Amino acid sequence: MTTDSTPAGAPPDPTRLPGAPTLPEAALHVAGTRRPAAAGATRPVVDPATGHLLMEAPEADAADARAAVAAARAAFDDGPWPRTSVQDRARLLERVADAIERDRDALAWLETLDTGKTLGESRDDMEQIAQVFRYYAAEARTMRGEVNPVPSGAVSLTVHQPVGVVAMITPWNYPLLQASWKIAPALAAGCTFVLKPSELTPLTTLRIVEMLEEAGLPDGVANLVTGAGGTVGAALTEDPRVDLVSFTGGIVTGRAIAATAARNVTRVALELGGKNPNVVLEDADLDLAADHALNAVFFHAGQVCSAGSRLLVHEAAHDALLERLLERTRRIRLGFGWEDGTQMGPVISPEHLAKVEGYVALAQEEGATLRVGGGRPTDPRFAGGTFLEPTVLTGLPHEGRVASEEIFGPVLTVETFRDDDEAHAFASSTRSGLAAGVFSRDAARAMRLAKRLRFGTVWINDFHPYYPEAPWGGFGESGIGRELGREGLAEYQETQHLYWNLEPAGADWFGPQD
Ligand code: TXE
Numbered sequence: 001m002t003t004d005s006t007p008a009g010a011p012p013d014p015t016r017l018p019g020a021p022t023l024p025e026a027a028l029h030v031a032g033t034r035r036p037a038a039a040g041a042t043r044p045v046v047d048p049a050t051g052h053l054l055m056e057a058p059e060a061d062a063a064d065a066r067a068a069v070a071a072a073r074a075a076f077d078d079g080p081w082p083r084t085s086v087q088d089r090a091r092l093l094e095r096v097a098d099a100i101e102r103d104r105d106a107l108a109w110l111e112t113l114d115t116g117k118t119l120g121e122s123r124d125d126m127e128q129i130a131q132v133f134r135y136y137a138a139e140a141r142t143m144r145g146e147v148n149p150v151p152s153g154a155v156s157l158t159v160h161q162p163v164g165v166v167a168m169i170t171p172w173n174y175p176l177l178q179a180s181w182k183i184a185p186a187l188a189a190g191c192t193f194v195l196k197p198s199e200l201t202p203l204t205t206l207r208i209v210e211m212l213e214e215a216g217l218p219d220g221v222a223n224l225v226t227g228a229g230g231t232v233g234a235a236l237t238e239d240p241r242v243d244l245v246s247f248t249g250g251i252v253t254g255r256a257i258a259a260t261a262a263r264n265v266t267r268v269a270l271e272l273g274g275k276n277p278n279v280v281l282e283d284a285d286l287d288l289a290a291d292h293a294l295n296a297v298f299f300h301a302g303q304v305c306s307a308g309s310r311l312l313v314h315e316a317a318h319d320a321l322l323e324r325l326l327e328r329t330r331r332i333r334l335g336f337g338w339e340d341g342t343q344m345g346p347v348i349s350p351e352h353l354a355k356v357e358g359y360v361a362l363a364q365e366e367g368a369t370l371r372v373g374g375g376r377p378t379d380p381r382f383a384g385g386t387f388l389e390p391t392v393l394t395g396l397p398h399e400g401r402v403a404s405e406e407i408f409g410p411v412l413t414v415e416t417f418r419d420d421d422e423a424h425a426f427a428s429s430t431r432s433g434l435a436a437g438v439f440s441r442d443a444a445r446a447m448r449l450a451k452r453l454r455f456g457t458v459w460i461n462d463f464h465p466y467y468p469e470a471p472w473g474g475f476g477e478s479g480i481g482r483e484l485g486r487e488g489l490a491e492y493q494e495t496q497h498l499y500w501n502l503e504p505a506g507a508d509w510f511g512p513q514d
Contacts, residue, residue, distance in 0.1 A: 011050040011384050014113050017338060021106035024206035026055050028064060028226065031071035032219025038064050039444050043199055047456075048116040048346045051384035057202050060227035065194070065235035068223040068401035072192040073241045074163045075220030082162050082190040086140045089188055093137035095215040095285045096184075096208075100130040103211070105141070107204055111176060112337040114201040116345035116385070120336050128468075129180040132484070135468035136184040139489050145189075149408075152479070153503040160493040162190035163267065164243030167236035169196050169229070169257070171249045172348050173303040173408075176204035178248045178271075181472075181483045183208070183222070186246075189492035194223045194242075196233055198249075198349055202226045220358045229253060240264045246491065247271070248305075251406075251432070251477060258480070269491045271305065272405050274434025274474055277427035278308035279449065280421070280462060282316040284439035288461060289317075290324035293412070296437060296463040298332060298390050302410040306435035308463050309407050310396075312426055315416040322371075322414065325392060327411075329372050332390045347386040347409055353386040356409030359402055360391055363413055366400035368393040373410070404430040420445065424452050433475035437463045456482075 001032075014020060026042070027034035036042075041059035046052065060068075074132065076082055081089075081470075100107065108122035115122075135297035148156035168182040175197055176190025186193050209224045225232050237245050237260045244267040247257050254272040261268045278296050280289045293297040313321050333343030347353050353376075360374050373391030388410055396403055396413040403415070403426075417423040427436060440446040440461070450458040456474040466472055466484065473482035481491050 011052075013052055013352040014047050014050055014336070014338065015054060017312045018103070019109060019338070020113070021109040021112070023055055024210055026070070026206070028058050029209045029213070029222065030059055030068045030234045031062070031074070031223070032213070037061065038067075042457060043227070045114065045200070047113050047204060048348050049385040049387075054113055054388065057199075057205065057206075057226045060225040060232045062231055062235035065196075065225050066231045066239060068225045069165065069167070069236065069241050069290050071220040071223050072194050075218065075499040076162075079192070079218055079220055081192060081218050081221045084190065086143055086188075088414040089190065090137040090140040092182060092215055092217060093133045093140065093187060096211060097130040097133035099138070099211050100126055106132075107176065107207060109338070110203040110207060112304060114203045115300075115348065117337050118342050118345060118463065121127070121300060122337070123485075125174065125177050128499060129177055129359050132180045132468045134182045136188040136489065139185070139486065140184065140188040140391060141443070145456040147498075150499070153501070155500040155502065157498040157500075158494050159190070159498055161461055161496050163492050163494050164191060165241060166191050166193040167196070167234050167239070167242045169211065169236065169244045169245065169247045169249065169391070170198060170205065172198035172201040173300065173305070177200040179208060181488065183212075183247045185483075185489045186492045187217075187221075191244075191492050192221045192362060193289060194225060194236055196225050196227070196236060199226065199228055204476070230275075233257075234260065237261055237266075238263065239492060240266070240393045240438055242266055243270065244492070246318050254479070269482060269483070271473060272432070272477065273305040273408070274407050274432040274478045275404055275430035276306055276308050276435045276437075276455070277312050278437040279423050279427055279439065280311065280313045280317055280321060280441040281423070281438070281445065281449075282314035283441045283445075284317065285441060285461075286321050286324065287319060288401065289439040290321055290328065292437065292439070293321070293325060293330075294328055297412040298329075298344055298410050299464065301344050301388070303347060303408050304464070306457065306464060307408070308435075308437055309412060310403065311412055311414045312423055313416055314423070318414070318416050322394065325412070326372050329390050329392055334377055334387055334389065344390060344410060346387045348386070349388055352408070356388060356407060356411060359405070359407045360393070361408070361410055363396055363400075363402045363411075365395045366397050366402055368396040368402070368413060398426045398429060404432075406432060420449055423450060429451055431476040432478045434478040466496055493514040
């Protein structure tokens, strides 16, 4: 797969591989124009698998962010988009879905270069992203209000208005997927927006805004600023012209955003990840459970908000399940995302690698035993990247920090329980209730446990599937609000009551006195 000029054994320049795509333009998008950051600053964007420079992205500052908000505000207040018919909005969303499907491979390549995930995973992401645009096109076409029962002589209507200007702040693990969960419903609702991708992974977000412009979105509806969270993200969050901040990222940043937004009583929608238990009861199909347990935690090197990083196994099933897991974990092939046969890529950055390694060390300090992995691969091809071997630790204590905090890396911890009540208690030791799994052959027992678990999604005999039609979001500290589904559209809408008196008469209270 390497180019002729790449010395044997050295990591390839990923931008020169056969099939590698052209990069999007490194530009801010403000009011329909593409331009550099006003101060001229840039930031390197790096491939996490090799350390190669991919792009010098514009490094916007707070003034750029405010200019983008002004553009989105003007497009909302005076532009055509909020008043465009739902049929026309739906047609635009469908054109975007067509373009994503047309450019699926190029988009997938960009995502793989930027995030390190395998091309197969990136292609799946792109297919699902196209489906998200199609789903919200359908939602736009079928939007309904309500007629409320008031006395005759009047009409009372509940209608849905776009919420207004949205600041969208997205993370690095699923850059385009997370952005699409916000862009598609926001456009269906008639909103305008300023999008700020993670400074680590702006490539596919830059491309999608180009594609929205090509699809005919009016100027100023979709604005994009690249740059640091602490400056650009904060400037968006504190701007009173923003009506909603929709954020996906970590809990620490989520708290800060909620606090800042509260000053202007700006609405927030927060998806802050989770500590997601995967519970295997003793009557489960252990081959199925092992299969999904691996997928739950090693998919995209565990950098998934719903990663099933915490395996809770009934003590009677522990040894048999662990044997299957360890044997298969040892065979997981690390590699570059664009290479055939790669099953797991790097983590996103040196800082993140250090954080994940810190949790591996902490788990052992808390009393867990390292069973496989835990180190960096020794193959010199991976020296420029941020790879970590798939890791399994057993005997994790239920009450430590590792049992309740998100690791966000290829690290599986295993705990045991004795009965369903204990499984429930251990699974509930976190307030980050995004997703959980239950494996059992007893449908009623699995359903009973699933309903008790305070998590936004509970999968039974599966892990990870999600659909644009079904809501996504968490309980407790995992966030506020829902994405996808009807609920995901409602985040971008205000509910308005329209009351029309058909038989106008004077009000009684302050009318002429006798
Ligand atoms: O995320 P941040 P980080 C978790 C995961 C990870 C941890 C920290 O556990 O280890 O979060 O990751 C922008 N105002 N998740 O530090 O900071 C930032 O520029 C406004 C779970 O990389 O949350 C980026 O665009 N914005 C998660 C976005 O916030 C700010 C996915 C996310 O970055 C800001 C990723 C500020 N003050 C990490 N500071 C999930 N829910 O899936 C930063 N940002």
